[in-house]
Amino acid sequence: MNESIQQTPGRLVIVSNRLPVVLERSEGTLTTRPGSGGLVTALAPVLRDRGGIWIGWSGMPDDVQKEVDHVLTDSSLSAGYTLKAVPLSGQEFEDYYQGFANEILWPLFHDLQSHCHFDPAYWTAYRSVNRKFASHIRDTVEAADFIWVHDYHLMLAAAELRGMGVENPLGFFLHIPFPPPDIFFKLPWRFQILSSMLAFDLIGFQTMRDKRNFVQCVRMLLPGTSVRSEGGFHVLRHDAREVRAGVFPISIDYGEFERRARGREVAESAWYIHEALPDRQIVLGVDRLDYTKGIPYRLKAFRSALRHHPELLEKITLVQVVVPSRIDIPKYNDLKIEIEQLVGEINGEFTRSGWVPIHYIFRHLTRGELLGYYRTAEIALITPVKDGMNLVAKEYIACNLEANGVLILSEFAGAVAQLHRDALLVNPYDIEGMGNAIYNAFSMSPAERKRRMHRLRATVRRYDIYRWVEAFLEAAVSRHLQDFPVVSEYIPPADSPDIGVSI
Numbered sequence: 001m002n003e004s005i006q007q008t009p010g011r012l013v014i015v016s017n018r019l020p021v022v023l024e025r026s027e028g029t030l031t032t033r034p035g036s037g038g039l040v041t042a043l044a045p046v047l048r049d050r051g052g053i054w055i056g057w058s059g060m061p062d063d064v065q066k067e068v069d070h071v072l073t074d075s076s077l078s079a080g081y082t083l084k085a086v087p088l089s090g091q092e093f094e095d096y097y098q099g100f101a102n103e104i105l106w107p108l109f110h111d112l113q114s115h116c117h118f119d120p121a122y123w124t125a126y127r128s129v130n131r132k133f134a135s136h137i138r139d140t141v142e143a144a145d146f147i148w149v150h151d152y153h154l155m156l157a158a159a160e161l162r163g164m165g166v167e168n169p170l171g172f173f174l175h176i177p178f179p180p181p182d183i184f185f186k187l188p189w190r191f192q193i194l195s196s197m198l199a200f201d202l203i204g205f206q207t208m209r210d211k212r213n214f215v216q217c218v219r220m221l222l223p224g225t226s227v228r229s230e231g232g233f234h235v236l237r238h239d240a241r242e243v244r245a246g247v248f249p250i251s252i253d254y255g256e257f258e259r260r261a262r263g264r265e266v267a268e269s270a271w272y273i274h275e276a277l278p279d280r281q282i283v284l285g286v287d288r289l290d291y292t293k294g295i296p297y298r299l300k301a302f303r304s305a306l307r308h309h310p311e312l313l314e315k316i317t318l319v320q321v322v323v324p325s326r327i328d329i330p331k332y333n334d335l336k337i338e339i340e341q342l343v344g345e346i347n348g349e350f351t352r353s354g355w356v357p358i359h360y361i362f363r364h365l366t367r368g369e370l371l372g373y374y375r376t377a378e379i380a381l382i383t384p385v386k387d388g389m390n391l392v393a394k395e396y397i398a399c400n401l402e403a404n405g406v407l408i409l410s411e412f413a414g415a416v417a418q419l420h421r422d423a424l425l426v427n428p429y430d431i432e433g434m435g436n437a438i439y440n441a442f443s444m445s446p447a448e449r450k451r452r453m454h455r456l457r458a459t460v461r462r463y464d465i466y467r468w469v470e471a472f473l474e475a476a477v478s479r480h481l482q483d484f485p486v487v488s489e490y491i492p493p494a495d496s497p498d499i500g501v502s503i
C-alpha cells in the first residue's frame with residue numbers, strides 16, 4: 001500500500017446505500033455473510049489497517065433494527081472494522097430507493113428520461129433519507145476521519161452534513177454516468193442536487209466524459225462558480241468552498257479473478273460448458289436485468305448476424321445470462337417479457353436438431369459457474385446503451401487465461417476509454433453493425449485474438465481495484481493526481497466503429 005495513504009490521519013468512513021454484508025433469516029435466526037464484489041475486497045484491508053467504519057442500510061425492515069445491530073456487532077469483530085446500519089422503513093425504501101434512486105436518477109443519468117417517474121413524494125423521501133444517513137454519520141465520526149460516500153443514492157449527504165456543522169473531509173464517487181446538461185436539466189430538483197454536490201471536497205467520476213458533463217452543468221446552472229484546472233483535477237469554487245473533480249475508472253481484483261479462473265472448480269465448469277457445445281464458439285452476455293444493458297438490441301444483432309452470415313449457423317451459440325434485479329419496478333418486468341419473447345422468436349426461427357442458437361439463463365450463477373463461462377467463451381458481447389464502467393468486461397478479460405477471446409464492447413460503456421484500442425467497438429443501436437462485429441469476432445485469427453487480448457489483460461492487470469482505491473485516497477490528501485491513468489476521452493470515429501478490424 002502507498003505510504004501517503006497510511007500517513008493520512010483519522011479513520012476511513014465508507015458510506016453506501018447498502019452495507020457490504022448480506023443479512024439473511026434462516027429458521028428464525030438472523031445471520032450475515034460477507035457481500036461479494038471488488039469494492040468490499042479492496043476496501044476491507046484499508047478499513048482494517050487504518051481503522052474504519054462502513055455505514056449503510058442492512059436490507060432488513062426497521063422493526064428488527066435491534067436484532068440487526070446485535071448481529072452487526074458480531075460481524076464487525078470478524079470483519080475487523082465496524083459495520084453500522086441505517087434503518088429504513090418500508091415506505092422510505094419504496095420512495096427513496098425504488099422511487100427517487102431507481103425510477104428517477106438511474107434512468108435519467110443513463111440518458112433514458114422517458115423511463116423517469118418524477119414523483120415529488122420520491123424527492124421528499126430522498127431528502128429525508130439523505131438527512132437520516134447524514135445524522136448517523138455525524139453521530140459516528142471523529143474530527144480527523146475521512147468520509148467517502150458512494151453513488152447516486154446519497155448525493156445530498158455532504159450538504160446535509162455541512163448543515164449539521166460537520167467539517168470533515170468528504171469524498172464522493174459516482175459509479176454511474178453523469179449526464180450532459182440537456183438531460184440533467186430535465187430533473188425538477190437539478191439545482192438542489194448539483195449545489196449539494198459542491199459540498200464535497202473531492203468528487204470522482206468513471207470517465208472524462210462524466211466529469212466534463214458535471215462541470216458543464218455547474219457552469220450553466222451555478223454561474224457564480226469559478227472553474228480551473230489544477231494537477232489533473234477540475235477545481236470548482238463556490239461560496240468560499242472548493243471541490244476537486246477527478247477521473248478514477250473503477251476496476252476489479254484482477255489477481256483474484258485470474259487465480260480463481262486457474263482453479264480446478266472453474267476449469268471443470270469451463271470444460272463441461274464446452275463439452276455440451278462441441279465445435280462451437282460461445283458468445284457470452286452477462287448482465288443484471290436492466291434496460292441500460294441493451295439486451296434486446298443485442299439479441300436482435302445476434303439474429304442479424306445469423307441472417308446475414310449463414311456460416312455462423314450451428315457454429316455459434318449465444319449464452320445470455322441475466323441476473324434478476326429490481327423486478328418490482330414495472331419497466332424491469334416489461335423488459336424481462338421482451339427478452340423472453342425475443343429469445344423464443346430467434347430460437348424458433350433458427351433452431352436445428354442438435355443446435356439451439358441462444359441459451360438463456362435467468363438466475364444468479366455461482367462464482368464458479370460465472371467464471372467457467374468467462375474462461376471458456378470465445379467472444380464476450382458487452383453492449384450496454386450506457387454504463388458507468390461495466391465490470392463484466394474487465395472480469396472476462398481477467399479470466400481469459402488462454403488469451404483467445406474477443407471482447408465486443410459498446411462505445412457507451414465507461415470501460416471503452418481504457419479498452420478501445422483492443423476491443424471490437426460497436427454502437428449498440430446499430431443492429432446490423434453489431435451483427436457484423438459478431439461475425440468479425442467469430443472469424444478473427446488466433447494470432448489477432450492473442451495480440452489484442454494480451455494488451456487488454458495488461459491494462460486491467462495494471463489498473464486494478466487496489467490501484468483505484470489508492471488513487472482516490474491519495475487524491476484526498478494530495479493536490480495532484482499521481483501516476484494514475486489519465487484516460488483520454490473516447491471519441492467515436494467518423495466511420496463505423498468496428499472499422500479497421502484486420503482479420
Ligand code: ADQ
Nearest residue numbers: 175250286287321323363364365370387388389390391392
Ligand atoms: P452494475 O450495473 O451492477 O454496476 P457491472 O459493473 O457490470 O454493473 O457489475 C455487475 C457485477 O455483477 C459484476 O461484478 C458481475 O460479476 C456480477 N454478476 C453479473 N452476473 C452475475 C451472476 N450471474 N451471478 C453472480 N454475479 C454476477 C454499477 C454501474 C457500473 C459500474 C459498477 C461499479 O452500473 O457501470 O461498473 O457499478 O462501479
